[in-house]
Amino acid sequence: MARKEIAKGIYAVGAIDWDIRDMHGYSTNRGTTYNAFLIIDEKITLIDTVKHTCREQLFANIREIIEPEKIDYIVANHIEMDHSGCLCEMMELVKPEKLICSTMGKKVLLDHFHREDWPYEVVKSNAEISLGKRTLQFLETRMLHWPDSMFTYVKEDGLLFASDAFGQHLAKSELFDDEVDFSEVMYESRKYYANILYPFSPLVKKLIGTIEGMNLDLKMVAPDHGVIWRSHIADIINAYKDWSSGKAENKVLIIYETMWESTRKMAYAINHGLAEYDNLSVSMINLKNCHYSDVVAEVLNARALVIGSSTLNNGMLPSMNTFIYYMKGLKPFNKYTAAFGSFGWSGEAVGLINSICTDLKLEVIEDGLKNKFIPDEDVLAQCVEMGRRIGEKVVAGDQQ
Ligand code: FEO
DSSP, rough: OOOOOEEEEEEEEOOOEEEEEEETTOOOOOEEEEEEEEEEESSEEEEOOGGGGHHHHHHHHHHSSGGGGGGGGESOOOOOOHHTHHHHHHHHHOOOOOHHHHHHHHHHHHHHHTTTOOOOOOOTTEEEESSOOEEEEEEEOOTTTTTTTTEEEGGGGGEEOTTTTTOOOOSSSOOOOSSHHHHHHHHHHHHHHIIIIGGGGHHHHHHHHHHHHOOOOOOOEEEEEOOSSSSSSSHHHHHHHHHHHHHHSSSEEEEEEEESHHHHHHHHHHHHHHHTTTEEEEEEEETTTOOOOHHHHTEEETTTEEEEEEEEETOOOOHHHHHHHHHHHHHSOOOOEEEEEEEEEEOOHHHHHHHHHHTTTTOOOOOOOEEESSHHHHHHHHHHHHHHHHHHHHHHHHHH
């Protein structure tokens, strides 16, 4: 079934992936969509393709509107395989006059598909191509989140095809932000930002400034995943401003993994100290029960991370190891951290956590609290005190 006409003569023809639950380590609990769009004009143009496993949906959606062979131009805003997985098949069938991509897009396409003979049309920022009644304007968005990434703007419709930016892994039959639950779409946007765009925050911040400076008459922002923004464009742009500038809420995460419950007891005692502050949100996150890609969605707007692990084989427990190295790659910033954990004889975990947080240039605000085997009342009281000190610092920061 063809999806919908999103503006006169412009159709959503992408695919819904209801089944996917893992996107190279990102837990896609609500599935996703691979968005592609067809513009019917004097030059019929396809914006992006879809993941190979979903190609039948794309071809069927296009065929409900026109025969694919009639497509004149294909725009490849982003080459990652969820958007180019069936590009070879599409190129063979369509034989387009132009394959429009950024400078880096051509390089990445060649590295993927090794086709020197394709009709590349390389466009730089602000370049324009007329489709007849409409004009496409391009904006290179290098490293957001790949070198090839590019936006395509349909000037006459105020429609921005934003590639992976502003996306959400959210499978929905609805197409627009105002047709779905707003809190769900904003949560999935936050999770998407945290897992995909967080390391590139300085570039995101710059890009938002560039977009605002262009004074575009934005009526729709169509990402490559999830719903299209039309009623909440300002909300998502403001959220990107907050996330890319490291704005934090009065929120503390106690993220821990425990071996024989001792580290867990310490975590609960720290929480006891934090609970004395009314205007503080605290979440206890046991990594045995939570996926690391969900946890980083909480890290994004948290003010303080209190991280605990028992020591195992001179290191951290496995889930903590996975989480902390995943988080390290996302380059979090503007956060306080503190570490704690139990041990039997060597006790390296706390030092390792502090060392990684220091490398990340996070502000380590406590020396770290270690406990040998099972914590007694004195150690638990020290944990409560540590929680109080962290809470005081977070709340004081909020009042500055
Ligand atoms: Fe949705 Fe970077 O691919």
